[in-house]
Amino acid sequence: MDSSRAKQAQEKRQKTSASSRILFYDANIDKADLDKYRVSRRDSVALDEWKTAKEGAKFDMEVLEPGIRFVTYMEQNLYEGDEAVAEKIAAAWKAGVFRFGGKTMRGYGEITDVSVKKVMFCLSKKTDKNVETDELDMAKWLEFNMYNDAMWDKQTEWTGSKLYQSNECCIELSLKLKGAISIRRYTTGTDVGNEPDFEQLTVCGVNGKIPVIPGTTWCGAFRSQIRKLIPGIDESDFGIVSNTEKSKSKIRFGESKLIGAKEKILMHNAIDRFDGGTIDTALFKERTYYGGTTKLTISFQTDISDQLLEALAASIVDLNYGFLSVGGMTGVGRGIFEVELVNETKLETDEKLEVQAAKQYKQITAILMNLKGECHG
Template structure:
């Protein structure tokens, strides 16, 4: 690639505040005694989002296509040299209890109630269920997540040779898209962010006043810079034309249970609950425990039913060697992705995006169970257990599901997926655990791009 010497006289700078619209999980790449995958934390022991993670998702979302465009924007390195990136991302640091960014080494009181919740973040337990209804081999794991509602602030700076650089507009607009996800588990309910505010300034460093302003810019994200002004993207830049949006509006018929994997003083099995960070007058506080509907649980049930409906519409019944489930099923592989095939084939990322749903404060009921001996009619030793189920008949749970349009061009795949979604709405596909004991039946309606189907 030819070397070039350009004068980047303009600086386009934005300071963005984002809020976790779902729990997020930016992993540290390590493990500890508590969880298989803890989130990355800064020097203060608080979660943050590394600038490399932000740069990676933006680079992928921009889909620059031509190598010349990508290397010009993000730089490159090869044996003949290279060029640094023209776009610079800071780490996204957490906004603390006083409404200011916790940037740099700060004195965090470990006994403070607000920061105490971040010392022990929620741990999600996962188990992969196969087509036989039992846990799959190597399918048990857990991970740490950051509370929904947590806010972060970061800056993006672009070195440009243009006064009005459209690439910077497109970069900021990516953050507003409904498909934007950050961190790990983005196909399992994590990582959705919403932009709370975006402040922007464009400076021409050949002008003395702009140069002086740029030199005086604070590097600390907790300090204000009056030069910034509010910015909003155009509707065209935010629109996601390549995706179809399905919306499930579900009402429980009675009780349901998405298990936490833990017990308490009253029961051996308890529902999954989490706290949410709420904001008022620019200050955060934690809510009471709320009912959690994990997207990973809904996704697992939906994938199995999609395989069933695809086999059914193609008349692939039991005993037919072409009747496949899991990754081997064409509809499942197309929509939900597939894992590596033991070195024989490469895995593929899912083309469906779902989000965790956190509802109202929990309302649970304790159930006692005992197993009776069929011969004597008496109880079996050690077979007494208790569980708590959530009663949510008065609550509507809304699950948004995004699927790539090109995947659904296959009529068979589209019909199998949509029939599975309808099965949930009609109560034919229960969700969660203990469905064999009457839990998890929902009714509701299915919307496609805002209209009923």
């Protein structure tokens, strides 16, 4: 009986298994960027509702900083009547829907400025009339070396991005920092004695360091605010990762670069409230940034609830008025932003502040609902 079952299982596998006709190759850093890439360390910590670190929820991770180009290859073996699946995958890639690695709903792994080049070889021989052409393609195929950049330089840019229509809705906020920002990276392990104890998180840019606000920071701030607006909100809306349950977030927060900010090194000490003197060992330095502008991209799928979108709109209004602040040291005025534009549209104004806030809430809610309707349609 066991032998019979094993034979049946083997026959079933033989009927259903087949090698893939689409091949995917490793992605490698472009030769021109081999000396440019940077791997940096980021400190991560889970915070409670009072912005206090949760016990056992501190970890570090290494990230590849943005701006590095990769090269990869995709190959499809097509027969008559087959669908050009590889072209649809390439179109989705150009549309920016593919994200790689971990924390993709928090701004990591985003791929932009995708360049696609395509080459085809006809190797079939249907009629005598086509034999000469097929032999020519066979020779081209044998001579073609896809790892040789010169082979691709002869090909034109593929422009079939319209083959893929994303159902992801995106809203872009143009923001202005009204004071300083404090998203810390601790430097106490450095050998340089004069370095600040902690500094603002940055990435390397063409003209030096650029301060950044990770998507994890944005998500934490918005999630905390939305929880206040909707007590008992379904936690799966922002993703769950535990030993018993896992779910992907319905809202994606991108990473923001702060442009035009001014770097400052500040020295702090603690003062004894009784004698007005400094407290021993309570002196530290920090590197922070003041001012500047940035953009925040928030995207969501069409299955998101209207209630959550309304809470998101209210949170954006709170961000504009300083009720939602970002990063650390918010109790002393850090991390306050002004919303200048929403999807390139200025927010409505009014002489009365409460009327103005109500108008802006309705305006942002309408933008979000219209996006959801357009993507769903």
